[in-house]
Structure formats: C-alpha cells, structure tokens
Amino acid sequence: xxxxxxxxxxxxxxxxxxxxxxxxxxxxxxxxxxxxxxxxxxxxxxxxxxxxxxxxxxxxxxxxxxxxxxxxxxxxxxxxx
Numbered sequence: 176x177x178x179x180x181x182x183x184x185x186x187x188x189x190x191x192x193x194x195x196x197x198x199x200x201x202x203x204x205x206x207x208x209x210x211x212x213x214x215x216x217x218x219x220x221x222x223x224x225x226x227x228x229x230x231x232x233x234x235x236x237x238x239x240x241x242x243x244x245x246x247x248x249x250x251x252x253x254x255x256x
Contacts, residue, residue, distance in 0.1 A: 176207065176210040176211060176212045177210065177211035177212065178211060178212070178213065179207075179212045179213065179227045179228075179230060180212070180213045180215065180225045180226075180227040180230075181203075181207045181212050181213065181214055181215075181225055181227070181230070181232050182214070182215055182216055182223050182224065182225040182232045182233065182234045182238075183203035183204065183207070183214070183216070183232060183234060184203065184216070184234060184235050185203070185204045185214075185216050186202045186203075186204060186205070188216075188219050204216075216234050217234060220235070220237065221234070221237065222234065222235070222237040222238040222240075222241055223235075223238055224238050224241045224242055224245060226245050226249075229249055231245045231246050231249070
C-alpha cells in the first residue's frame with residue numbers, strides 16, 4: 176500500500192456522535208496513512224476518484240459512476256498495469 180493514492184470518506188465528515196461511528200472497525204484515512212498510502216478527498220458531497228495503477232477508489236456514493244467508468248476503461252485498455 177506504500178505510496179498508493181487512495182480516497183474514501185474521511186472521519187471528519189462523519190457524524191462522530193452517532194452510534195454507527197463507534198462501530199466502524201477502522202478509520203480509512205488513518206489506516207491508509209499508517210500503511211504509507213496517500214489519502215486524498217474532495218469537499219463533502221462531491222465526487223472524487225483516485226486511480227493508481229489498477230486500484231480505483233471513490234470517496235462516496237456520488238463517485239460510483241466515475242469509478243465504474245474508470246474500471247471499464249482499465250479493463251478495455253487491456254494494459255497489464
């Protein structure tokens with residue numbers, strides 16, 4: 176995971192006072208950075224996609240269509256990245 180660019184929903188966007196937050200098994204930003212990855216995100220409620228080789232990640236549900244398009248593009252390119 177070292178030096179890989181990854182996105183996800185950062186903890187500071189979550190409602191940390193809610194019970195669900197206490198049940199999260201890990202915090203994505205802290206976990207990525209702990210393993211040497213590069214975590215990035217856009218503003219809340221904005222789509223954001225990171226592509227690092229064949230790893231494609233989206234920040235939130237708004238990123239889903241872009242993630243799918245990027246995955247399809249990688250598959251169609253036939254490149255073994």
